[in-house]
Amino acid sequence: MSVAGVDWPEPGGAAEVIPLARGVALPSHVEVSDGTDLLVRLVLAEYAEKLKVQPGHRVEVLWGGPTGGRSLPAEVTEVRSDPELRWVLQITGPAEASQRRQSVRARVELPVVARCGTVLITGQTVDLSEAGARVWFDGWGLQPPPGTPIDVTLELGDGTFNAAGEVVRVEPRGPRWLISMKFPELTEQEQDRLRRRVFEALRLERLRQAD
Structure with missing residues (x-):
């Protein structure tokens, strides 16, 4: 059985979204998640907009699970600016444990x-x-x-x-x-x-x- 927080980030939590073509981790807040799609609000919208992420771009989502770091693959399906920058992400694969450092240096x-x-x-x-x-x-x-x-x-x-x-x-x-x-x-x-x-x-x- 799939579990929120383990198999996908929980609503209201923090996550890092990494556009695979850009290789930069972007801090975000998870506003909606249901195991199929995520709605995330980008914290540093001005910088994220400069990356020109578009629907169809693949991303990796990282978050802190109950027993350590977790990650899953996803695809951007919609980019919203209303007025804050939000991305709708479709989950494309299972979550797994991740040791990847989430802090951007x-x-x-x-x-x-x-x-x-x-x-x-x-x-x-x-x-x-x-x-x-x-x-x-x-x-x-x-x-x-x-x-x-x-x-x-x-x-x-x-x-x-x-x-x-x-x-x-x-x-x-x-x-x-x-x-x-x-x-x-x-x-x-x-x-x-x-x-x-x-x-x-x-x-x-x-x-x-x-x-």
Whole structure:
């Protein structure tokens, strides 16, 4: 027997929609799902519109199921702008477990101020997603072990962004440390701010590649 949340994403939940011809994961909210069709509202409509997805395009849908990540194949059957961007998707195959990372990551250099314990440090991001970042810092004292709290302030371009982070790993590179960190407690609004900055970086990268 098919089960909502396992065999297809539940209404009211979050999902990532990946147009296979574009290879970019787009955050969305599932508004309707019945095991045959999905109606999703794209969170970053301005960026999604630039991808020019049309009926007939194939996509992959990813979501968090009760026991881990799930994914299923689908096809776009309708694109609506009324006024928010929505896609109607027809499910074309069975769902399966997915280990694919759902966070979209982009290479972007942003100034960072961080506090790790009693130490105040400055650095620069290497890449960024709504789930975390990798940041160059000048090394100090003992390397912080995984799980160490690290509070960061990023300059996103539309203002400062504060996040309570957590060290995932530290990679020493001479006198510098490349620290991977995650942001486990962001609100949906805070994640959307980071996504907008990430998608802006991806858009600029595509323009550079097209020149």
